[in-house]
Amino acid sequence: MTVPSTKATAMSTSRRDFLKTSVLASSLLFVPKFLHALDRQGLSSLRDANGRRLVVVQLGGGNDGLNTVIPYRDDLYYRARPTLGIRARSGILPLDKDLGFNPAMTRLKNLYDQGQVAVLNSVGYPNPDRSHFRAMDIWQSGSAADQYVTTGWLGRYLDSSCATCPRPYNGLEVDDTLSLAMKGNARKGLALRSPEKFNQLTQNRFLAQVTGQAGPAGGSELDYLYKTLAETASSADYLYQTAKVYKSAVTYPNTEFGRNLKTTAELINSGVDSRVFYVSLTGFDTHVRQQEQQGKLLGDLSEGLGSFVEDLRKSGELDNTLVLVFSEFGRRVGQNASNGTDHGTANNVLLLGGGLRRQGILNDAPDLLNLDQGDLKHQLDFRSIYATILHDWLGADDKAILGSHFDRLKGLV
Template identity: 70%
Template sequence: MQRREFLQTSILASTLLFVPKILHALDRGPGLARLADAPGARRLIVVQLGGGNDGLNTVIPYQNDLYYKARPTLGIKESEGILALDKGLGFHPALKGFKSLYDQGYLAVLNGVGYPNPDRSHFRSMDIWQTGSGSDQNLSTGWLGRYLDSGAPGCQNPYNALEVDDTLSLAMKGTQRKGLAFKNPDKLHQLTQNRLLSKVSRETGSDHHHAQVDYLYQTLAETASSADYLYNKSKVYKSAVTYPQSEFGKNLKTTAELINSGVESRVYYVALNGFDTHVRQHEQQQKLFTDLGDGLAALADDLQKNGQWANTLVLVFSEFGRRVGQNASNGTDHGTANPVFLIGGSLQQKGILNDAPDLANLDQGDLRHQVDFRGIYATVLKDWLGADDTSILGTDFERMRGLV
């Protein structure tokens, strides 16, 4: 097969275009200090709840009669095991892992997070959250991708951002630098060991003058080297902590193993999907919240045991919440504002950080947002990652000072 034909037709070669050039062949050496050992070095783990999680049945206003009036059968009663918090709120009974983190001072709840003129389309609203744009803007780069482009502290490392998934989210795509998506280091390594691919990636000379083909050759070589690095690093630590036996649980375990093995990445990205609960919401949320709560509690335990928890921050979000009133199918339809969760070992503010949504002051049946999500991004970028939030987000959003 001609090299040019191979590169044009190979699915793997085309997907590797998502890999940043900075991921090149470097042997870091056994004496290199881990990210945790660098002064002030911190990492971010983003957890995306895909489908639009119902925030009112996540952080439940169980002392508010209007909640039960709007949800006569879907509302969760205190007698069903609501996990009481503060300010008349409680976690869903399945979120025992969240409650444990909350009780240890590792979890903060921000109610009513959204943006002006909200969009109820899954795709558009997810784009807004992943790019950090306004509802009247269309951006082609993600907020974390632009963080990588910014050259902020830690972005110069060869493994800037990792997504434990088959595809790379828009949030992780910048103009010059992008994250790297893979399910696990072993499979990524196996892909790059393909005989023909390996031969192509080793070639240093070329008999052509096509810039795009040159770029593909370089990308293949860099990706093969990166796969070797991640594969070898991941063997340093294998977790003995019990995670949920689900795809999400396995992805969190992979994330913890990479961190505890010393992989130098500032950003990790994982997703838990299935939150589009138009029907049979009780059953779906019970399973999803068990997975979510138990998975993140296991992650915290794993990182804490290995001295990696204090410099880790977890951000949990969904593209929108659900309508206040239940529908005729024992579910909820697309809504607006929603809680966002921050979890970590170094939170400066913890617990319930603002009031519950005002159920007596709705916008055509939907919650009014209290907090602009881009203010949370600005806080994470500036106060946690040490980046220039204004240049990355394009506007100076009000940060939540003293939060992280």
């Protein structure tokens, strides 16, 4: 039997350790497989953002917009929803144009009264898709219904506006996995639950050993992986050390969504150099007994965002922050036999922030007399909202990012 040489044994051990590290990396990194190397000499911020940032809140499952922003003076609404329709005596929170917030949204109503909320009705796109997965892909990619795109609108923003940025944390998603919206061709965001937990994961001894090495040369995939591991360790350390600067004293809901918003506020208020943040609240697929389930979720949304705005206002960061709240589709106008609603089309979108130049109800209420086979017709293409945010708020080339021209909402931000 041939005895392996000391050199071969060392290489075998090194390879085993490296493979262990690779498995660790693939499970904890929630980042693109191959990122650009960390250029410690050229750290630069996102071009033209002027210190502004965007926080996206995704309502997963298809939130019922008609029971969120309620047309409580429209008899057609109650005819379509004889038991599911929310009556004024239930505590509807009046807005403008005969619309009102769901009774659970008291803190959002307070922000509305302070001029820090804008409501856009009947937002959608032509030929809408009612599949959760496909509809979410369309909203997250910014594509048309007949287009299949593998990058997200925010990922492409990172691509186009951060060509020289070496940091994956210029876009952060407070979650375990990275959404399509945050994936670009060359740049992708970074997903993490908290800076502390993310940093702990990078303290694995094999990872520490590998990231301390130069790695193989030659531009191979193995080289990319070494660089990815080094960049991940550097990012984890930066986020962990920077996030220590600020710990929130504001009370948030004791829910996953509340905790994720608190983490987002702490990252922002600590001065983390990120321009895009992404947070999700799921559970809106309300086919059965909708009122109780949706009311609880909308209460969580309202309380969470109320605390988030309070946090940013106290730190002086609210005027530089814009919050976009969306869901992949609305629900059908009529209730179903299970006292719920089925998948629909157009929906409302909320914008929050101290820098809004237009507030309140920005367009007409949904037209319940002019439906498309029982569904709302969209008044506004969601990509017009994206174009407005990209160009007017983040200072980016909206046409290049979205692949086409969409009319922007004048004077919004």
